[in-house]
Amino acid sequence: MMVEAKLKRRSIIVKIAIAGAGAMGGRFGTMLAQTDNPVTFIDLWADHVQAINQHGLLVHTDNGDQRVHVPAYLPQNVPGTFDLIVLFTKAMGIADMLTALKPVITPQTHILELGNGIGNIETISRFVPKEQIIAGVTVWSAALNGPGEITMKGDGSVTLEALGSNEAPFFKQVVQVLTDAGLKPTASHDVLAAIWRKAALNSVLNTYCTILDCNIGEFGQLPDHDAMIDGVLGEFAAIAANQHVHFDAAGAKQLIIAQFPDDKNGLHYPSMHQDMAKGRKTEIDFLNGYIAKVGARENIPTPVNATLTALIHGQEKLKTLHSREAVTA
Numbered sequence: 001m002m003v004e005a006k007l008k009r010r011s012i013i014v015k016i017a018i019a020g021a022g023a024m025g026g027r028f029g030t031m032l033a034q035t036d037n038p039v040t041f042i043d044l045w046a047d048h049v050q051a052i053n054q055h056g057l058l059v060h061t062d063n064g065d066q067r068v069h070v071p072a073y074l075p076q077n078v079p080g081t082f083d084l085i086v087l088f089t090k091a092m093g094i095a096d097m098l099t100a101l102k103p104v105i106t107p108q109t110h111i112l113e114l115g116n117g118i119g120n121i122e123t124i125s126r127f128v129p130k131e132q133i134i135a136g137v138t139v140w141s142a143a144l145n146g147p148g149e150i151t152m153k154g155d156g157s158v159t160l161e162a163l164g165s166n167e168a169p170f171f172k173q174v175v176q177v178l179t180d181a182g183l184k185p186t187a188s189h190d191v192l193a194a195i196w197r198k199a200a201l202n203s204v205l206n207t208y209c210t211i212l213d214c215n216i217g218e219f220g221q222l223p224d225h226d227a228m229i230d231g232v233l234g235e236f237a238a239i240a241a242n243q244h245v246h247f248d249a250a251g252a253k254q255l256i257i258a259q260f261p262d263d264k265n266g267l268h269y270p271s272m273h274q275d276m277a278k279g280r281k282t283e284i285d286f287l288n289g290y291i292a293k294v295g296a297r298e299n300i301p302t303p304v305n306a307t308l309t310a311l312i313h314g315q316e317k318l319k320t321l322h323s324r325e326a327v328t329a
C-alpha cells in the first residue's frame with residue numbers, strides 16, 4: 001500500500017539539512033518533512049543520493065509504505081545554507097562530513113547531534129563553537145535496506161540539550177519542530193548523563209545482539225541476559241565515576257529492558273548488527289571500546305567491555321578476510 005506523507009500544520013520555519021541520510025537520517029528527514037519546514041538530505045553515498053532524487057526515498061513503516069520526496073545532495077554540491085544541520089553519520093564519519101560541509105556552515109548554523117557513542121561533542125567542537133551545538137540521544141530506530149530505501153518501525157523519543165543555553169529562542173524552536181514532527185523531544189539539563197546512559201544501552205544491546213546474531217526482543221528472552229547486562233553496566237559505573245559523569249546503572253538497565261517489547265525495539269536489529277551484516281566498520285570503539293580504553297589508561301579493571309570490544313573487532317576482521325577470500329576464490 002502506498003501512503004502519501006501527510007502535511008501537518010506549520011508553526012515555525014527552520015531550514016533543515018540531514019547530513020548522513022542513512023537509516024536514522026532517513027527516518028528523521030521523513031518525519032521532519034511532514035512539517036512545513038524545508039528539509040534537504042546530504043550524503044556521501046552517490047547511489048543513495050541518486051536513488052532518492054530519481055524515485056523519492058522509499059520508506060517502510062508500521063502503517064504501510066511511503067515515497068518521500070526530499071532533495072538529496074552530495075556534500076560538495078549542497079546549495080545554500082541551513083538553520084539546522086541534523087548529523088546522522090556514524091561517529092567515525094562526523095569529522096569528514098563537517099569538513100565537507102565547512103563552506104555552508106555559518107555562525108547562525110546549529111548542529112544537532114543525536115548519534116550513538118561517547119566523544120561526539122568533542123569532535124563537533126573542533127568545527128563550531130559550543131553555542132552552535134545541540135547534543136542528545138534518541139531511541140527511535142531504523143534500517144537502511146539499500147540505496148533509496150529504509151525501514152522505520154516501532155516507537156521512540158529524543159533527549160537533547162543546547163550546549164549554549166536551553167533558554168535560547170532557537171533551541172525552543174528546534175524542540176517545537178521536533179514535537180511537530182512527532183519525534184517526542186524532551187529538553188535535558190544533563191545531556192552528558194543521557195549520552196552515557198544511551199552509550200551503555202548500545203554497549204549492551206548493539207554488542208550482544210551482534211555477537212549473538214539476534215534482535216533486541218530475542219536478547220531479552222535469553223535466560224542469562226541479566227548477568228550479561230550487569231557485567232557491562234558495572235564497568236560503565238566505575239569509569240563514569242572516574243570521569244565525573246553522572247551514571248545511574250539502574251536507570252540504564254530500565255531503559256534497556258524497556259526496548260524488549262515488539263512495539264518498542266524488540267524486532268529491531270541494532271545498528272551495529274546492521275553494520276556487521278554489511279561488512280561495514282562498527283562504532284564499537286565509541287561504546288564498549290571507549291570504556292575499555294579509559295579503564296586501561298586509568299588502571300580500572302574493565303574485562304567485560306575489553307573482551308566484548310575484542311570480539312567485535314575479531315568479527316570485523318574475519319568478515320573482511322572472508323569477503324577477500326570469496327573475491328579471490
Ligand SMILES: NC(=O)C1=CN([C@@H]2O[C@H](COP(=O)(O)OP(=O)(O)OC[C@H]3O[C@@H](n4cnc5c(N)ncnc54)[C@H](OP(=O)(O)O)[C@@H]3O)[C@@H](O)[C@H]2O)C=CC1
Nearest residue numbers: 020021022023024043044045088089115116141142144271
Ligand atoms: N539505526 C538505528 O536504529 C539507530 C542508529 N543510531 C545512530 O545513528 C547514527 C547513524 O546511524 P545509521 O543511520 O544506522 O547509519 P547508516 O549506516 O544507515 O547510515 C550512515 C551512513 O553510512 C553510509 N552508508 C551506509 N551503508 C552504506 C553502503 N552500503 N555503502 C555506502 N555508504 C553507506 C551512508 O553515507 P555516508 O557515506 O555519508 O556515511 C549513510 O548515510 C549512528 O551513530 C548510529 O549509532 C541511533 C539510534 C538508532
Ligand SMILES: CC(C)(CO)C(=O)C(=O)O
Nearest residue numbers: 139140141205206270271
Ligand atoms: C535502536 C537502538 C536503541 C537499539 O540499540 C540503537 O540505538 C541502535 O540500533 O543503534
